[in-house]
Amino acid sequence: MSNALAAGGGGESLDSVGPASWKEFHSAGRGPWGQVADAEWNDWRWQLKHRITTLAQLERLMPSLTAEERAGASLANAKLALAITPYFFNLIDPADAACPIRRQVIPRIEETHTAAWEMSDPCGEDSHSPVPGLVHRYPDRVLFLTTDRCASYCRYCTRSRLVSNAAGYDFHPEFDRQIDYIARTPAIRDVLLSGGDPLLFNDEKLEYLLSRLRAIPHVEFLRLGTRIPIFLPQRITPALCEMLRQFHPLFISIHSNHPRELTTEAREALGRLADAGIPLGNQSVLLRQVNDDPAVMKAHVQKLLMCRVRPYYIYQCDLIAGSAHLRASVRRGLEIMDSLRGHTSGYAVPTYVIDAPGGGGKVPVSPEYVLSRNADRVLIRNYEGKIFEYPEAADGAPLFKALKGFEEHELA
Numbered sequence: 001m002s003n004a005l006a007a008g009g010g011g012e013s014l015d016s017v018g019p020a021s022w023k024e025f026h027s028a029g030r031g032p033w034g035q036v037a038d039a040e041w042n043d044w045r046w047q048l049k050h051r052i053t054t055l056a057q058l059e060r061l062m063p064s065l066t067a068e069e070r071a072g073a074s075l076a077n078a079k080l081a082l083a084i085t086p087y088f089f090n091l092i093d094p095a096d097a098a099c100p101i102r103r104q105v106i107p108r109i110e111e112t113h114t115a116a117w118e119m120s121d122p123c124g125e126d127s128h129s130p131v132p133g134l135v136h137r138y139p140d141r142v143l144f145l146t147t148d149r150c151a152s153y154c155r156y157c158t159r160s161r162l163v164s165n166a167a168g169y170d171f172h173p174e175f176d177r178q179i180d181y182i183a184r185t186p187a188i189r190d191v192l193l194s195g196g197d198p199l200l201f202n203d204e205k206l207e208y209l210l211s212r213l214r215a216i217p218h219v220e221f222l223r224l225g226t227r228i229p230i231f232l233p234q235r236i237t238p239a240l241c242e243m244l245r246q247f248h249p250l251f252i253s254i255h256s257n258h259p260r261e262l263t264t265e266a267r268e269a270l271g272r273l274a275d276a277g278i279p280l281g282n283q284s285v286l287l288r289q290v291n292d293d294p295a296v297m298k299a300h301v302q303k304l305l306m307c308r309v310r311p312y313y314i315y316q317c318d319l320i321a322g323s324a325h326l327r328a329s330v331r332r333g334l335e336i337m338d339s340l341r342g343h344t345s346g347y348a349v350p351t352y353v354i355d356a357p358g359g360g361g362k363v364p365v366s367p368e369y370v371l372s373r374n375a376d377r378v379l380i381r382n383y384e385g386k387i388f389e390y391p392e393a394a395d396g397a398p399l400f401k402a403l404k405g406f407e408e409h410e411l412a
């Protein structure tokens, strides 16, 4: 394991929380685990085994726990389990009740408040599932659910109906049936492994699964959705990277929401994946009092580029039951998008999407740049609000028709 992971033991990471430090890289440090040997701390299995999973552990480590959090933690095991890796726990600022890391992983009593429009399966995944564990929503690609476990649990998880199994969903994927469906559906060219977190599998199990998918001739493209580089960067071992590189083209989408999640440990882990030739994207969820702020979001997307990760999506938070306290408005999301485009590198600007409630798929939502349009001109505005006119061009026939016409002409 890399020495860099063991570096930086102090608590310096939390001393300077604020705009000036958002883009600085810090180690998560050891926090309360100062006596643990390096070899253990840097071992992903040690981190998993020592996760914080009970209210009693939380109270011992965080005397500043609020009444809302205490009540939330005591009820979590009936809805979405509480679990936080020691590494990620150290990113919480215990002195700050509004800490953006804290809000993502520490349960609150508001999770038990459910509005009429909230759902347990907000994206209608179960109704688009031809075999258990497979969601076939789009014609050419499938979502392959691998496990119901994650290294830590996000309180707003769109799949909290099944993830952690606290709600009794009893998710038992049958890989043979999932793979068989893909093998007999030639339209599927893209398989997205998610969950739960597929990188919680050991290397052998993951290699087996990826090999079986790679053996299907019409599967062109593989990708993994994972929050492991953020929750458990110790899992990104050189051996894992060596194994993954056999399966190119393989892309990975990570899930990071706030610049403070991008530690020196996370940057090293992401660097190992990038060095294995894996293109990296990031998916963020727009969360109230976590990242619903143009300055935070801009620092985050720029810091992602420094970690060799291309911001891919910002999701409007799904209407998952008990998430109202974490949802920011679409209005705010649009304001953030307007503050990014043109104001920073195009590579740093993700697509803002709403996953249509009930199962319509991801719908991009964007500030208006086209002010008006008719047959002969388009009126646009730029990132500064300046207005420009573009004269509309004539259209040719669609290319395939033009070619067909050409062939018929040649044959005549």
Ligand SMILES: *Cc1c(COP(=O)(O)O)cnc(C)c1O
Pocket (backbone or CB within 6 Å): 135, 136, 137, 138, 141, 142, 143, 192, 362
């Ligand atoms: C998000 C998602 C995909 C992948 O969508 P892309 O826009 O191609 O990244 C595929 N299937 C399901 C069910 C999804 O939710």
Ligand code: SF4
Pocket (backbone or CB within 6 Å): 149, 150, 152, 153, 154, 156, 157, 158, 159, 160, 163, 195, 196, 197, 226, 227, 255
């Ligand atoms: S890592 Fe992903 S699947 Fe796991 S709890 Fe968080 S959002 Fe849900």
